[in-house]
Amino acid sequence: xxxxxxxxxxxLPGLLVLLAIILFPLLFTIRVSFSSWDVVMPGLDWFGGxxxxxxxxxxxxxxxxxxxxxxxxxxxxLQYVLGFSLALLVWRNIRMKRFFRVLFLVPMMTTPVxxxxxxxxxxxxxxxxxxxxxxxxxLPAVPWxxxxxxxxxxxxxxxxxxxxxxxxxxLLAGLLSLPxxxxxxxxxxxxxxxxxxxxxxxxxxxxISIGALxxxxxxxxxxxxTVYVLTAGGPGTATETASYYIYIRGLRxxxxxxxxxxxxxxxxxxxxxxxxxxxxxxxxMILKD
Amino acid sequence: MxxxxxxxxxFVLLVWSAFVALPFLxxxxxxxxxxxxxxxxxxxxxxxxxxxxxxxxxxxxxxEGKGIDIITPYLNSLTVTLSASFISLLLGTLAAxxxxxxxxxxxxxxxxxITFFFISQRIMPPIVLSIPFFLMLRMLGLxxxxxxxxxxxxxxxxxxxxxxxxxxFNNIPRELDETAMLDGCGPLETFWRxxxxxxxxxxxxxxxxxxxxxxxxxxFAFILxxxxxxxxxxxxxxxxxxxTPWWSLSASSLIAVVPLVILAFVIEKYLSSGNLAGAIK
Numbered sequence: 001x002x003x004x005x006x007x008x009x010x011x012l013p014g015l016l017v018l019l020a021i022i023l024f025p026l027l028f029t030i031r032v033s034f035s036s037w038d039v040v041m042p043g044l045d046w047f048g049g050x051x052x053x054x055x056x057x058x059x060x061x062x063x064x065x066x067x068x069x070x071x072x073x074x075x076x077x078l079q080y081v082l083g084f085s086l087a088l089l090v091w092r093n094i095r096m097k098r099f100f101r102v103l104f105l106v107p108m109m110t111t112p113v114x115x116x117x118x119x120x121x122x123x124x125x126x127x128x129x130x131x132x133x134x135x136x137x138x139l140p141a142v143p144w145x146x147x148x149x150x151x152x153x154x155x156x157x158x159x160x161x162x163x164x165x166x167x168x169x170x171l172l173a174g175l176l177s178l179p180x181x182x183x184x185x186x187x188x189x190x191x192x193x194x195x196x197x198x199x200x201x202x203x204x205x206x207x208i209s210i211g212a213l214x215x216x217x218x219x220x221x222x223x224x225x226t227v228y229v230l231t232a233g234g235p236g237t238a239t240e241t242a243s244y245y246i247y248i249r250g251l252r253x254x255x256x257x258x259x260x261x262x263x264x265x266x267x268x269x270x271x272x273x274x275x276x277x278x279x280x281x282x283x284x285m286i287l288k289d
Numbered sequence: 290m291x292x293x294x295x296x297x298x299x300f301v302l303l304v305w306s307a308f309v310a311l312p313f314l315x316x317x318x319x320x321x322x323x324x325x326x327x328x329x330x331x332x333x334x335x336x337x338x339x340x341x342x343x344x345x346x347x348x349x350x351x352x353e354g355k356g357i358d359i360i361t362p363y364l365n366s367l368t369v370t371l372s373a374s375f376i377s378l379l380l381g382t383l384a385a386x387x388x389x390x391x392x393x394x395x396x397x398x399x400x401x402x403i404t405f406f407f408i409s410q411r412i413m414p415p416i417v418l419s420i421p422f423f424l425m426l427r428m429l430g431l432x433x434x435x436x437x438x439x440x441x442x443x444x445x446x447x448x449x450x451x452x453x454x455x456x457x458f459n460n461i462p463r464e465l466d467e468t469a470m471l472d473g474c475g476p477l478e479t480f481w482r483x484x485x486x487x488x489x490x491x492x493x494x495x496x497x498x499x500x501x502x503x504x505x506x507x508x509f510a511f512i513l514x515x516x517x518x519x520x521x522x523x524x525x526x527x528x529x530x531x532x533t534p535w536w537s538l539s540a541s542s543l544i545a546v547v548p549l550v551i552l553a554f555v556i557e558k559y560l561s562s563g564n565l566a567g568a569i570k
Contacts (some may be wrong), residue, residue, distance in 0.1 A: 006476040010387030014380035014447060015403070021444040022410060025421030032420075086305060089298055098557060103306055105553040110546040111522050113507040117529050118312045118542055121319065129315055132331035161308065173560060215411075222414045225507050229526060243416045250420055251512065263417040270412060 032260040039254035051261035060237060061262060064245040065269070071152065071241065072220035075159040080213060082160065083167030088201075091175045101172070108165035116229040119158050120145070123230075148238035151231050155239055158226055163219070167212055174208035175201075206285040214278050221270050242266050313543070320345045320539035327535045345536030349544070359541050362524035366504060369435050369520065373442035374499035378492065380443070381407075381450025386480055388451070389458035390466065407451040410444060415508045418444075426513060433517045441509050446499045453498065457491035458484070490559055497552055504549055521545050 036047040055061060090100050107115070122128050123144035131141040144154050182204065186196045224243035227233060233240040233248070240248075246266065250259025318333055321341040332338035349359040384407065387393075393400050422441055423432070431437030461484065469483040470476075485492075510520040525545055528538045 007391035010383045014384030025418045028421040102553050102557045106550050109549040109552050111505040113522050113526050114542045114545050118316050129331040218412050243414050246416045
């Protein structure tokens with residue numbers, strides 16, 4: 001390896017800029033979480049751990065946390081299965097390959113909040129096309145955004161629409177970079193498509209699958225804009241995710257101190273959870289063969 | 290059996306295509322409706338089912354006061370996204386090269402830890418950062434300004450560049466650097482003249498990701514700007530009030546979303562030529 005004085009010219013500008021932008025917010029949030037900063041008494045005082053004890057008893061926060069896990073895991077799992085299937089379908093030569101590939105990439109290029117505004121009109125109970133279609137099939141209209149369970153489903157549908165393309169992109173790029181030899185060997189051995197998939201494709205795709213799943217889980221753990229536009233957390237608190245609940249406490253009700261305590265907890269839990277998930281995924285997908 | 294499999298394959302592809310296209314087609318037809326066309330229930334075909342009108346589109350270009358001003362937010366979004374992407378690409382590429390080619394140690398910290406520090410910024414939920422960012426920008430006098438947003442977006446986008454580029458540089462043989470150095474190039478010259486020209490696919494992918502994530506951010510723009518500097522997503526979502534003008538909402542959404550759709554073509558091109566795989570792994 002080269003070892004020169006010049007090396008600082010490369011790394012330091014980026015590193016220092018990032019540290020400058022990120023470090024203050026992080027330290028500040030930790031400090032604020034021990035204060036009683038709110039709309040009545042803004043400012044840094046010492047409040048001890050009372051924000052954290054309040055959080056411990058705050059059922060709404062833990063429910064939002066559970067809901068986040070449910071929505072993130074189910075939508076990412078769906079995105080993975082759908083994205084992988086679609087990537088396999090347009091991997092080899094088929095008619096209009098490029099058309100399908102471009103079309104399937106389009107949703108991830110679009111602004112999530114803007115498309116969610118459109119989805120809101122699609123889910124509209126009496127004026128939207130979705131219920132119109134369901135009624136044409138002779139089925140009863142579904143109150144998409146106004147009952148708890150259907151609102152969560154609507155949220156997952158929007159997430160899947162928006163982010164399956166990202167999964168599709170990473171997995172297709174992976175498929176296209178696979179070496180040809182293992183497939184030829186499998187063909188010579190007379191393996192059918194199903195066996196080839198499980199014995200050749202899947203193991204070769206394991207590293208990139210893990211990468212793609214983790215990236216998407218990280219991004220999905222931040223879900224909130226979609227919630228804000230689609231349901232505003234409702235009906236009631238049925239679609240509140242962790243981020244959205246912190247937003248309500250922090251930037252709606254200006255309980256800055258309390259929101260900071262929630263933020264710190266949320267961040268720590270996310271880092272722990274994602275590290276564990278990364279380890280488990282690596283074990284399942286690589287040790288399986 | 291084979292025919293069955295093939296028809297099933299195309300059936301799946303077509304169903305998914307319809308799902309992908311649905312919101313766009315719905316927005317397109319809605320954008321030509323009037324209030325009457327909307328409240329009479331879901332309709333799809335102009336002239337046959339509803340009387341089309343250009344009002345939803347016209348109102349976007351009438352300027353402030355008379356209609357919805359979409360052009361200023363558009364230019365704001367463009368300036369902020371492009372500046373932040375450019376700076377992130379510059380700093381991120383340099384840092385990634387530094388991390389790929391030189392060894393670093395400071396106490397227990399090694400190269401991999403520094404790379405992880407960059408990438409781990411993506412884990413940070415925007416809501417955690419938004420309150421301190423708000424106070425920080427107020428201190429700097431940058432609230433409600435383009436410069437303030439650029440600053441915040443650099444922190445958001447640089448990790449993506451480092452993530453894509455470190456792997457990319459690692460896949461470029463070191464002999465390339467060494468040959469250039471033997472020919473008498475300094476490290477900076479080597480980087481600029483020899484390495485960068487070989488990195489075009491990586492740079493394109495990193496740049497595209499920056500543009501996509503920058504252009505599509507809503508939350509920071511929503512929290513950190515008010516009236517002076519409005520970005521496009523904020524301007525459009527603010528139309529989504531109690532009495533929503535579905536027609537102009539649809540028209541402005543299409544205007545906001547279509548330019549980036551072109552990027553799908555660029556990415557697909559790199560995908561087909563096999564350049565993307567190296568950049569993404």
